[in-house]
Amino acid sequence: MKRLGLLVAFVVLAGLGYMFFFPHSNTPPAGKGPTTVATASSGKGSGKGRSAAVPSIVAATAKTEDVPISKTVVGNIEPIDTVVIRPQADGVVMATDVKDGQMVKTGDVLFQLDDRTIRATIDKDKAALAKDQANLDSANQDLIAAQALSNRKIDTQQQAYQALAAVNALKASIAMDTAQIEADEVQLSYMTIKAPIDGRVGVVNTSVGNLVRMADTGSGLLTITRMAPLRVSFTVAESDLPTLRDAMKDHPLNVLIKVPGSKNVVASGPLNFVDSSVDTASGTIVLKADVANDNGALWPGQYVTATVEIGTHKDAVTVPLIAIQQGNDGTFAFVVGADKKVTKQAVTVVETVGDTAVTTAGLKSGDHVVIDGQLHLQDGSTVIETVADVDNTAPALSAADTGVPDPIKTDTVQ
Template sequence: MARRGISAGVFGVPQRRENGMKRIGLVIAVPVIVGVGYFLAYPELSLRASAPDTAAVPSAFLSAGNSTMAAAGKRRKASAVPLVAVAEAKSEDVPITKTVVGTIEPVDTVAIRPQIDGVVVADNVTDGQMVKAGDVLFRLDDRAIRAMIDRDQAQLTKDQASLVAANLDLAGAQDLEKRHVDTNQQVYQSEAAVKVLESSIAMDKAQIEADQVQLSYMTISAPIDGRVGVVSTSIGNLVRTADTGSGLLTITRTVPLRVSFTVAESDLPALRKVVAEHPTAVQIKLPGSSDTIATGTLNFIDSSVDTASGTIVLKADVANTDGALWPGQYVTAIVDMSVHKDATTVPLIAVQQGNDGSFVFLVHADKTVAMQPVTLATTVGDIAVIASGIKPGDQVVVDGQLHLQDGATVQTTEAQTSDTPPVAENVGAASVEASK
């Protein structure tokens, strides 16, 4: 019995704890369920209870609120009229140009090679040096040539002395012949000896001149002004005329230079016309730069069109006195072709594209806009040249077109414009005409 009592006391504690937790849960759940049901059954009571007592709000605050709401309404009404930026169509002369990629070429390039075999005994030039015509670049060993000249000079002296003796013999033979002491045969022999010696003297002089030419080859000088490339020899090297390769060095004339480029054969008639009328300017710019670093004059049009590519080669001389250009360099060449006289221009951003072609939003005097179809003659950077559709003085929208409709009323402000005159590019571009 004692054991059963102990057992009941030990195992009864968890059961009583579980019953207590259930009672606490019921106490919490019942009010929550009742509250939710009340709000679901009488929602207007809950809203009325949560509404503020407007009677307690001073009238000054109510009138201020009404004024604020009225002002907001006016602002909304005013914002319904869009604000746009406008620009005026202008009448101006627009130069027509052709922009192409060209390369800088030297006017003269000379590869220096030896004209005689010899050993280099002196070099007066380094890589990249600027030289003038006549500057000594190399000297070769000339001792053998000078010895040959001395030998030939001695032979000339000997023959000249022999000629003096032969002339004396001839004079004596002629004297004896006059006195009928000697026969004519002696005279003939003396005359022949004189002519042989005169020929020998002529040969001696020619040989000496040839030796002098050979001697001049031993001194290698610059034939033109320019910049030296890589020097491929030095003192002590044996140079030969039979050696192949790029030679001893290369001299490239850098002042002036020439820009070479190609254009389509469709541009050839316009180019020939402008070249015949006046000197045609060519502007030179570096790729990716808008600055003109040099200006040349078009002076060469190739004699034929390349049938494979349909292009023709043009060249223009560039002074390059400041050394800004370099042979082999890629540049952008801009050729002046002609001029659009009194062209109507607007900012390119004003021109919009629709299903029927190009158009602009034209602003009338009553601040209403109209979709005006236009015909583009060409584009010039951020300027559009208009062939038809608008006239100089018309106001066109350049900013804010996104939400505009035909006939809408707008507020306008002047757009910032550049004073730089436009230059038309891409000669022969097709015009885009919008339907009216």
């Protein structure tokens, strides 16, 4: 019992000591009431009062301007002239005066074939011509004598007729000899193979000592491709054809060419070919334009970006492309009203030029459209607005930075 009494006394003393040394552990600091933590409202009634932070956004101003209607597509470069060099006569290659990839001009000698046989034939034909010419001289003298005797009634008229026929026959033989010599000289010209056009040589497929034949139907001796000017070929949708034809009635259409990975226009030229029919399989039509390529920036077979202006959007409303969002019902933009509340506005985008969207419905000049902070918005949200000085003027087609239209950026609205 004595021990139990001591234990109870110890517990009581310990409790009194705790209350004396820690009297304010559960009380708020002096001069301050209880702390309240505000939580963001979920937008649903829960029976408890909650406060929500007002989101800050950045807006840009819609503008009205005339925007060129352009079509930017992938095309490829085609040579205007390509010649496959083949032998026009059989012969052995005696000399080669061209190398792989060499630039040549019209008339440059490429190959020399063995021409000894044809030269001998020409000499023989010239000898035959000289013989017939001598016989003609003799026949002319015989004709003169026969005609004189006939006029003096010493000889018959028949002798004169025979002498005249001999003269005419020799004249015919001389004409044949002359024609044969000309044909031989043409054959001789085939022994020297020359470049028919200016251009770049491809792979040389023969060398000295090889026998080449007219009957060979392979890749030829070599191929020459004209490097300037060149032609760009591309296709547009058949739905663009009416606008394209109307634009061509007013003025020649210019095509701008860029190479992949560059924003600079490397060449341009007039649109000079529209195919006579639409490809029924793809629903497209082929267009072509000739470009000078004086600086050698383009290459046959190369893929390029071709941009052609086919009209103008008059008084179109333009906004930064980043303002356009994609929703379940189509494209839209958040428009900031005078009361600093945003409206989810459906927008019709007809074209994008660089970082600019061209619209035809939904927006008007002067509207403030949200370009930053859309993820935290919904229709009717109150915002803190900052208007950015953004140049959303559509660039001209001739500008160096005219590029392939960017895809519409999509953001999911929370």
